[in-house]
Amino acid sequence: MNRRELGLGVATTTLTLAAGSSAAAQQRSVDPQVFIAGFDAQAARLPAAVQADVRKVYELTGGKPIWTADRLRVLQEVAAGAERHALPVGDFFDFVGLAADRETAEIRTTAAAVTYARVLAEGRVRPETVEELWEMQKNSVDIPRGLTDAVSANRLSQWFDTLAPTDLGYTNLSAGYARYRRITRAGGWPAFRPGPTIEPGASDARIPALVARLVAEGDLTAAAGERLKGNLAYGSDLQQAVRSFQVRHGLGTDGRLGPATQRSLGASAEDRARQIALNLERRRWLKRELQPERIEVNTAAAIMVYWKDGKPVHSNRVVVGSSENQTPSLEKPFASVVANPPWTVPMGIARREILPKGPGYLAANDMYVNSDGWVVQRAGPRSSLGYVKFELRDSYAIFLHDTPSKAAFNLSVRQRSHGCVRVQNAVEFARLLLQPDPAKLAQFDTAQDSRETTRVTTGREIGVRLLYWTAFVDGQGRVAFREDVYQRDAKLAQALGIAVNLPRVVADAPIDPNDIAP
Structure with missing residues (x-):
């Protein structure tokens, strides 16, 4: 059965769940032998994506049915909370229709429960199917084991509460979704x-x-x-x-x-509610445990936030990839800065934008072609990397860096680079990261004074996360929005069956055709 609820247009398979006193009586009277005998045939009729989970549940129970009247009531209460996760009420559980066949009711209930649990824990779609390059740490939960343990311990409701993200970023955005839904229901x-x-x-x-x-x-x-x-x-x-x-x-x-x-x-209010729903889905994809010290770049907002001891302590504006050269969603470790870095130009940029301009252009921009055929820009005031580069490990040549082009930080639409992240006040930010070790900070400052190329290790690994969030809660507790520069909202909405009609981006300045920096 397909359902469209909350105006979100999400169509999914509804799994009928027995409920009410009649259904509860049926559940209590299930003969385990009859149930086990028909299990394979019933499981084969379930959606393919859920069959393995359902089989694992009954392997763990020794083939015994698990749903009682009390557990069904708890499950109904759990399902009633779907809207706070921007999930259509009724798309996973249908408590209106009672199962006519008591044997199929048990398995369909389990299928509904594990389906909803996995959506809360890991999201509805796989991120790699809606983004060209997505390499973040995914959340992963053993749903069958968690469900059977929760049932055994009579902690079904509490277990479901642990599945979706519990951090303030998610819970505040969830509250924002509820608010925009209320505005919509009141007429917008x-x-x-x-x-x-x-x-x-x-x-x-x-x-x-x-x-x-x-x-x-x-x-x-x-x-x-x-x-x-x-x-x-x-x-x-x-x-x-x-x-x-x-x-x-x-x-x-x-x-x-x-x-x-x-x-x-x-x-409209409905447009913004749907945009929040997309961003709650993105957050469900991600591993819950985060490094207490990390750098997060929101490429949709072109903002960077530095977290220390689990708290945001510093933020900068950044310039990120243009719509044609998008900064990917990555999560990589960072452990060193390079003072006064030269730039080895990627072959694609060199062929398209540098070499056709001839040797005069290379000389004017402190560039040369090395013995391996790569174009290299020397360190110095003209360097496209500015005076510091933050090296990410195994990052597809994506990194954070300084820039001599400061004016772009004053723009509202800062998606203008070839994919790397240009950091406002980058030298000062590097000093902030090195402050815990005075010797390393002194090494960096000496290099800045001498203009010598110097690699300085941080002495610790700092995680860097490149994220794409077009709806988030700001420091004042308000829902902030950004337009869908990379059209990733549109692609995710299509995958989820959500109709979105978001404003088109209006850039406040054209991209400089002479801007060749990464």
């Missing part, structure tokens, strides 16, 4: 019609719709919205609320309602 917000830019101090017929929108998302207080009701003037209070909106959406915070801000205002 008025549509904001695109048109000419609204300048501070101007009057415009679209102001009432703007006020209602900003109140709904919390950028403007309800009291201020009431005070501004019917007003067509774009005054200071409203400008401040628009700046809050612009910050949440990664836009230029000029207070003007130009094309980029108007496009973001054009998204």
Whole structure:
């Protein structure tokens, strides 16, 4: 049976689960011998993806049925919480229809339980099927063992609670999803019609719709919205609320309602709820245990956050890959910085963008062709890697680095590189990472003073995670959104059967054709 719930358009196979007093009586009266005799035939009719899990469950129980009236009630309570994970209620369990055949009810119930458990623990789709290069540490759970242990210990509800991520990033985003669903059910917000830019101090017929929108998302207080009701003037209070909106959406915070801000205002509450659902799915893919010291780069937001002792302690703007040269989703260790690095240019960039410009261009940019045929740019002020490179191990030539081109950090759309991550204030960030060891910090500072190429180890391994999150909770507890520059939301939504209609990205500057840096 296909179901479409919550307006998300997710179609999955519903597995009928016996419930109610009649079903409970049937469950209590299941003859194990009858059940075991028909097991293979029943299991073969299940979706192929769930058959192995179901067989493993009954191997662990010795072929005994597990579902009682009390356990069914617990399972029903568990299923009622699907919406907080942005999962369509009823897509895994159907408590309305009772199973006509008591023998199939047992196996179908188990199939539903393990299917839902695996979705919570690992996601609905495999990430490699929706991203060209995805090399993160996946979450992996022994679902059959976990289910049978939970049943034996009468901890079924508690076990299900452990499966989805429990970190604040997930739980706060989950709460945000619930909020946007409530806004949708209440009718959403008025549509904001695109048109000419609204300048501070101007009057415009679209102001009432703007006020209602900003109140709904919390950028403007309800009291201020009431005070501004019917007003067509774009005054200071409203400008401040628009700046809050612009910050949440990664836009230029000029207070003007130009094309980029108007496009973001054009998204409906349902659009944003669906975008949150996609990002909750991405988070379910990931291993739950994280290094307490790590660097996380959100390539959708072009922001880097440094975590130490499990807490965010530093953030920088970054420039990441353009839509044509996307920064992949990677998780790699990092253990050294290179002061004053030369750049060995990837062959593809050299052939397309450097060698055709001739020897004069190479000389002007401190480049030469080495004995192996590689184009190399010398260390120095013109180096595309700036004054420091952060080396990642086995990273497909993807790394973090400084840059002489600082202006791009001031842009709101910073997807402009050939795939590597350019770090704002990179030398200062390198010093922060080396601070725990004064000797290593002194070695780095000496190299910076002398401009000698020097590799400095950190003395510890720091994890680097390159992520793509277009919806996340910011430091003030608000849901922040970014537009789908890499079109990965669109691809994931298609895989999940979710219809999305997200605003198109409006870049605030064209990519410089002379920018050859990685």
